[in-house]
Amino acid sequence: xxxxxxxxxxxxxxxxxxxxxxxxxxxxxxxxxxxxxxxxxxxxxxxxxxxxxxxxxxxxxxxxxxxxxxxxxxxxxxxxxxxxxxxxxxxxxxxxxxxxxxxxxxxxxxxxxxxxxxxxxxxxxxxxxxxxxxxxxxxxxxxxxxxxxxxxxxxxxxxxxxxxxxxxxxxxxxxxxxxxxxxxxxxxxxxxxxxxxxxxxxxxxxxxxxxxxxxxxxxxxxxxxxxxxxxxxxxxxxxxxxxxxxxxxxxxxxxxxxxxxxxxxxxxxxxxxxxxxxxxxxxxxxxxxxxxxxxxxxxxxxxxxxxxxxxxxxxxxxxxxxxxxxxxxxxxxxxxxxxxxxxxxxxxxxxxxxxxxxxxxxxxxxxxxxxxxxxxxxxxxxxxxxxxx
Amino acid sequence: xxxxxxxxxxxxxxxxxxxxxxxxxxxxxxxxxxxxxxxxxxxxxxxxxxxxxxxxxxxxxxxxxxxxxxxxxxxxxxxxxxxxxxxxxxx
Numbered sequence: 001x002x003x004x005x006x007x008x009x010x011x012x013x014x015x016x017x018x019x020x021x022x023x024x025x026x027x028x029x030x031x032x033x034x035x036x037x038x039x040x041x042x043x044x045x046x047x048x049x050x051x052x053x054x055x056x057x058x059x060x061x062x063x064x065x066x067x068x069x070x071x072x073x074x075x076x077x078x079x080x081x082x083x084x085x086x087x088x089x090x091x092x093x094x095x096x097x098x099x100x101x102x103x104x105x106x107x108x109x110x111x112x113x114x115x116x117x118x119x120x121x122x123x124x125x126x127x128x129x130x131x132x133x134x135x136x137x138x139x140x141x142x143x144x145x146x147x148x149x150x151x152x153x154x155x156x157x158x159x160x161x162x163x164x165x166x167x168x169x170x171x172x173x174x175x176x177x178x179x180x181x182x183x184x185x186x187x188x189x190x191x192x193x194x195x196x197x198x199x200x201x202x203x204x205x206x207x208x209x210x211x212x213x214x215x216x217x218x219x220x221x222x223x224x225x226x227x228x229x230x231x232x233x234x235x236x237x238x239x240x241x242x243x244x245x246x247x248x249x250x251x252x253x254x255x256x257x258x259x260x261x262x263x264x265x266x267x268x269x270x271x272x273x274x275x276x277x278x279x280x281x282x283x284x285x286x287x288x289x290x291x292x293x294x295x296x297x298x299x300x301x302x303x304x305x306x307x308x309x310x311x312x313x314x315x316x317x318x319x320x321x322x323x324x325x326x327x328x329x330x331x332x333x334x335x336x337x338x339x340x341x342x343x344x345x346x347x348x349x350x351x352x353x354x355x356x357x358x359x360x361x362x363x364x365x366x367x368x369x370x371x372x373x374x375x376x377x378x379x380x381x382x383x384x385x386x387x388x389x
Numbered sequence: 390x391x392x393x394x395x396x397x398x399x400x401x402x403x404x405x406x407x408x409x410x411x412x413x414x415x416x417x418x419x420x421x422x423x424x425x426x427x428x429x430x431x432x433x434x435x436x437x438x439x440x441x442x443x444x445x446x447x448x449x450x451x452x453x454x455x456x457x458x459x460x461x462x463x464x465x466x467x468x469x470x471x472x473x474x475x476x477x478x479x480x
Binding site for chain 2: 016061065069090092094117119153184
């Protein structure tokens with residue numbers, strides 16, 4: 001039914017952001033990973049030549065920002081080569097990494113290849129929790145790598161995914177980023193997709209925790225003004241209006257999954273839409289004419305309450321994936337919006353989890369263990385899907 | 390006017406400035422972001438090369454556009470660029 005090859009919609013602007021998910025292999029097992037639950041299905045990774053072709057095509061269209069991501073992009077042996085090619089093409093090159101698989105020698109090679117920026121993730125501000133969440137002994141190494149990154153004069157972003165297990169450490173986390181001289185700090189509240197959706201009962205913070213975290217984040221934003229830019233976004237489950245997801249479908253972002261599937265965002269693979277592959281089509285064909293990328297462009301696809309909403313050009317009805325996950329139809333308003341008929345259900349769920357969190361705080365052991373992101377668990381999910389299909 | 394015009398500014402190492410053909414403008418690039426510069430801002434930024442002083446940048450622009458009295462505009466933009474951390478004094 002759906003193939004790459006319908007008409008180009010009017011006024012499609014070129015992509016500005018190319019997110020290259022080089023691999024889904026990763027030495028870490030963070031239970032909130034934004035990768036698909038089906039990571040074990042993605043064995044057939046694009047070759048170096050494929051990536052070079054994709055980078056060339058997207059650059060020609062006007063993309064300026066390039067993110068090397070994953071999984072853990074350091075796993076790819078051709079990373080240096082890809083960085084060099086990307087820089088040569090004129091991209092601003094971002095490496096989004098856990099730091100595991102990096103050493104000073106490699107940081108130096110990245111510098112020589114022209115890498116512009118390194119973002120390192122931390123799981124917590126103390127060794128025990130960091131290593132527990134990541135499922136590996138990585139904390140000291142991450143700190144060491146952050147120092148090396150600054151030594152080589154890279155702009156450094158430290159990214160910490162925030163959730164119920166680490167949100168009360170927020171002051172210590174921010175102190176750590178000050179100590180490590182981060183230029184930017186992203187306190188990224190867990191968004192509930194993929195693995196984190198499975199673990200939402202254990203990860204969603206309480207309203208009280210959020211209020212405290214916001215207060216502390218504000219304090220540091222003031223204190224670090226001019227030295228470090230601190231970005232803190234609260235989880236959208238606590239908002240009344242949805243986020244303008246990806247600044248609109250097929251508007252700016254182009255994600256390429258490890259197997260070459262082209263997506264308007266890194267979560268879109270879960271939607272019941274067929275997305276084209278860069279092995280079969282050029283980036284410009286995919287961006288301009290594929291049904292996948294035109295699916296939710298413009299406003300014609302909208303249903304009520306979005307269709308007649310005066311705010312539709314501001315937030316585009318929110319996130320298609322969230323609408324799909326929580327209502328079963330990707331065209332619906334994102335239930336984060338209080339105009340959505342599904343909003344109350346989301347509020348109830350947040351309250352239910354809040355009660356769970358309070359219960360959990362009283363007990364010495366967790367009622368429900370976290371499901372870690374690894375190939376074994378992924379395979380289990382895939383076989384469960386098959387059984388229920 | 391608070392800027393010392395003998396100062397030589399340079400692009401800070403955590404930013405990059407380049408011409409973008411498709412956007413048809415000069416841009417400032419930084420981690421995961423980009424600012425598109427207006428025509429006049431681009432003319433100033435492309436001269437911030439770590440060699441020219443602010444005085445020389447002003448003269449160069451006035452010559453290129455056969456205009457005088459551009460000093461205020463140039464200084465005003467450079468102050469914005471300093472505030473945003475795009476440029477710094479060359480040591």
